Amino acid sequence: MSFGGTNSVHLIGIGGIGMSALARWFNHEGFAVSGYDRTPSPLTNELIAEGMHISFEDSIETIPTSITDIPEKALIIWTPAMPKENAQLNYFRDKGFQLKKRSEVLGIVTSNYYTIAVAGTHGKTTTSSLIAHMLKSAGKSVVAFLGGITQNYQSNLIIGGKKTKEPTIVVVEADEFDRSFMRLHPNEIVLTSADPDHLDIYGDEQHILDGFMEFVNLVDKKGRLYIQQHAAQRLGEAKLPKVATKEYGLRSSGIGAENIQARPGSFVFDYIDRKQEIKGLELFIPGFHNVENALAAIAIALDHQISEEQIRKGISSFKGVKRRFEIHVNAKNHVFIDDYAHHPEEIRACLSSVRAMFPAKKLTVIFQPHLFTRTRDFASGFSESLSLADSVILLDIYPARELPIEGVTAAMLLGGINTKHKEIVAKEDLMSHLDQASTEVLVTLGAGDIDRLVPVIASWMNERLNRQAV
Missing domain, CATH: 3.90.190.20 (Mur ligase, C-terminal domain)
Incomplete structure (x- = not known):
C-alpha cells in the first residue's frame, strides 16, 4: 500500500490506544515509526521495546531527524485529543508536512481491504476483538485495529492467519467520537448500541442517532449490516440501508441466545438464528452483554463459512480484552x-x-x-x-x-x-x-x-x- 512515497511516520499522541495500534501496523509494514506523548505508560514502553522512537517532551528538538530532514517522505498522524497549543503539531502545520488525523489514515487502510467495521456507544472493543480472534483462529488472513489490549495477543493490533487466495479481512473499531467513523469504507458493519454519549460533540441525542444512521449507510451495497435490536429500534428499522441486515440481541427473534447460565467464571448459552442452533457454547468473559457481543461475532463467522467446531473453539479460547470485565x-x-x-x-x-x-x-x-x-x-x-x-x-x-x-x-x-x-x-x-x-x-x-x-x-x-x- 502506498502513502505517497512515505518512509517514516510520526504520531502525535502515540500512546493512545487507537494511535498505538496504527503505530504498530506501520512498524510491521517496515516504516520508521516515531512519536510523542505526554507521559510514559506501559503501552509506550512496549512500543519502544518494539523499536519505535518516542519522546515525552513537547519540543521540536525531540523530533527525529529522519522526519525533519526529509519532510516530503514523512507522514504526521495526530489525534484531536492533543491540545491546540502542542508545539510539535504547530511546527508540522507551519512547515507544510503531510498531516493526517488517525481517522483519515484508517480510512485509507480500509479503502484497500475488505473491512468489517464495529461501531456503537459501547460493546465495540470486545465485539471487534472477538470477531478478529474467531477469524484468525479459523485460519483467515486478518488485520485488526482495536480499542483495547486483547488478552490472547497482548496487543491492540492483530495480524495473522493463513496466507490464502482469500483477501485479507480488516476488522476495525469504528469510533463515533469526533465523527471519525465517517472516513471508513466498510463492507460489513456491526452496530452494537446507539445510546446517547459524546453530547459535547453531537449536542443532543437526535444528532448522535443521525450520526450512527449516516455511518450505517456507508456500508457497501453488496455488504451486510448486523445491528443490535434496540439500536435498530432507536435508529428506525425502516430507515436502515437496503442491504442484507441481521438483527441480534439476547431476546431477538432474528439472532438470539437461549438457556443462558451465569457461572462464577463464564457464561454458557445456545446460539439461535432462523436457520440453525449451536448449543452449549461457553464464553470465559462473563456478562450478559458479552453473550450479546458474541452473537454478532458468531453470525459473522457463519457468514464467512466458519464451521461450528471452529466457532466453539474460537468462543471458548477467547480470553477477552484488558479492562473489559x-x-x-x-x-x-x-x-x-x-x-x-x-x-x-x-x-x-x-x-x-x-x-x-x-x-x-x-x-x-x-x-x-x-x-x-x-x-x-x-x-x-x-x-x-x-x-x-x-x-x-x-x-x-x-x-x-x-x-x-x-x-x-x-x-x-x-x-x-x-x-x-x-x-x-x-x-x-x-x-x-x-x-x-x-x-x-x-x-x-x-x-x-x-x-x-x-x-x-x-x-x-x-x-x-x-x-x-x-
Missing part, C-alpha cells in the same frame, strides 16, 4: 473485577452480570467518573445504575481533555444513588479506606486513570487472602 481475583469469599465502563448503560450491564454471577455476596463498587460533560449530562443515569451495588465509593472526576465545569463534581451523583453505603474518597486515600472496609465482591469502573490502581488493589486483596489462609 477482567477478573483479577476469584476466590471463595473475595472477588475483584475491573471494567472500563464509563457510561450508565455500561455500568448497568456490568453490575447486572456481576449480580447474576454472585447473587448472595455483597457488591462494592469504586467508580471514577470520566469527563465533566458526561457526568453532567448523564448524572441521573449514573446514580441509577450505581444503585445496583450495595456500597458505592466515588472518586473525583477524571477530566481527560476537559477543563472543570462549575458545579459539576462527583458529589452530584451521591443524592440519586439508592444505597445506604455511599461516599466520596480521594484517590490517594482509597487503599487505607479499603483496609477498614468489608468487601466480598469488589468492582472498579471507569475510563480514566483508575486503571493504575488495579494492580495495587489486586495485590492488596491477594495479601488479605494469604493472611486469612495462615
